Amino acid sequence: MKALEDKILKEGVVLPGNILKVTSFLNHRLDVDFLMEMGKEIARLFETEKPTKILTVETSGIAIAMAAAADMHLPVVFAKKHKSHNISGETLSAVVHSYTHGVDYTIVVNKEYISPDDRVLIVDDFLANGKALEGLIDIVGQAGAEVIGCSCAIEKGFQQGGDKLREKGIKVESLAIVESMSDDSLTFRK
Amino acid sequence: MKALEDKILKEGVVLPGNILKVTSFLNHRLDVDFLMEMGKEIARLFETEKPTKILTVETSGIAIAMAAAADMHLPVVFAKKHKSHNISGETLSAVVHSYTHGVDYTIVVNKEYISPDDRVLIVDDFLANGKALEGLIDIVGQAGAEVIGCSCAIEKGFQQGGDKLREKGIKVESLAIVESMSDDSLTFRK
Numbered sequence: 001m002k003a004l005e006d007k008i009l010k011e012g013v014v015l016p017g018n019i020l021k022v023t024s025f026l027n028h029r030l031d032v033d034f035l036m037e038m039g040k041e042i043a044r045l046f047e048t049e050k051p052t053k054i055l056t057v058e059t060s061g062i063a064i065a066m067a068a069a070a071d072m073h074l075p076v077v078f079a080k081k082h083k084s085h086n087i088s089g090e091t092l093s094a095v096v097h098s099y100t101h102g103v104d105y106t107i108v109v110n111k112e113y114i115s116p117d118d119r120v121l122i123v124d125d126f127l128a129n130g131k132a133l134e135g136l137i138d139i140v141g142q143a144g145a146e147v148i149g150c151s152c153a154i155e156k157g158f159q160q161g162g163d164k165l166r167e168k169g170i171k172v173e174s175l176a177i178v179e180s181m182s183d184d185s186l187t188f189r190k
Numbered sequence: 191m192k193a194l195e196d197k198i199l200k201e202g203v204v205l206p207g208n209i210l211k212v213t214s215f216l217n218h219r220l221d222v223d224f225l226m227e228m229g230k231e232i233a234r235l236f237e238t239e240k241p242t243k244i245l246t247v248e249t250s251g252i253a254i255a256m257a258a259a260a261d262m263h264l265p266v267v268f269a270k271k272h273k274s275h276n277i278s279g280e281t282l283s284a285v286v287h288s289y290t291h292g293v294d295y296t297i298v299v300n301k302e303y304i305s306p307d308d309r310v311l312i313v314d315d316f317l318a319n320g321k322a323l324e325g326l327i328d329i330v331g332q333a334g335a336e337v338i339g340c341s342c343a344i345e346k347g348f349q350q351g352g353d354k355l356r357e358k359g360i361k362v363e364s365l366a367i368v369e370s371m372s373d374d375s376l377t378f379r380k
Binding site: 023024028029030031032033035036058059062063066067069070073074075076077078080109110113 | 213214218219220221222223225226248249252253256257259260263264265266267268270299300303
């Protein structure tokens with residue numbers, strides 16, 4: 001999505017540790033009109049797969065998931081993050097390692113919100129090593145439902161998480177794929 | 191909003207400690223089409239105040255704030271919650287006491303995302319004792335901007351937070367105001 005690449009070049013800030021800061025439109029301030037355009041693009045990319053539900057994870061995934069869901073008239077379920085592994089009740093959960101924060105956390109979804117006949121589109125803001133998406137895919141599997149694809153706003157192509165999922169045959173569409181980045185340059189995958 | 195009252199009666203679950211669980215459409219699963227209708231209603235209620243920005247707090251405020259913002263074509267800023275009081279950098283912050291969890295936390299907004307000429311509409315999912323809204327109002331004040339009003343999806347009228355803000359002259363519009371609730375009955379303010 002050319003408009004997103006332009007926006008990243010204009011507003012993104014590269015920080016040490018391969019962090020791409022896009023708090024001006026995606027992670028703290030939300031450029032809602034622009035997010036709705038991104039949602040429309042995700043809807044276009046996955047229209048033929050006929051998803052019945054969008055799954056994301058709190059916090060930053062909610063806005064982009066909601067934008068896509070608004071265009072597709074679908075419900076969203078957002079997994080909750082828990083530091084504790086003690087989750088009670090009828091839940092589905094997976095342990096995810098956070099590359100950014102260097103810790104493990106558990107993501108949790110109430111069992112009743114994903115049913116075996118769901119065709120789930122997984123949406124998130126960032127895709128780096130793919131650990132969060134793997135956790136969400138695991139949860140969909142536990143529910144006996146089908147993952148019809150994954151869509152992220154920004155993929156860090158150089159961290160290979162997206163390509164590993166594609167190699168497994170999962171349809172992964174990111175709206176912008178950063179191929180390399182440093183203090184003074186940022187390139188996108190063609 | 192009659193449709194919201196009906197939905198609360200149909201899907202809401204009252205738990206001990208005055209907790210109203212609406213995870214089926216607002217706090218875990220998001221009924222996005224319905225949220226967009228709620229957003230439209232918030233837009234209608236605050237149209238004449240001409241807000242320039244919507245401020246909310248993560249996590250559950252994001253979806254309803256985004257729905258209102260989509261209709262009004264405004265940006266959203268969501269305050270971040272920190273357990274630590276050590277926030278560095280150019281930030282605005284306020285300490286908020288959580289009634290539900292019985293702890294204090296700090297909410298933080300980057301200074302650059304609220305400017306003195308902003309007319310801020312504060313949006314959140316729940317309004318109970320009003321502590322979260324007070325913290326957000328404090329932050330808007332620190333930025334030198336104006337709060338033009340507050341809108342919440344569900345207000346617990348019996349916890350008085352909304353009425354205290356109204357007594358201060360702040361326009362507070364909740365889409366549904368629960369006047370009383372117990373295991374087997376739930377009434378709304380007329």
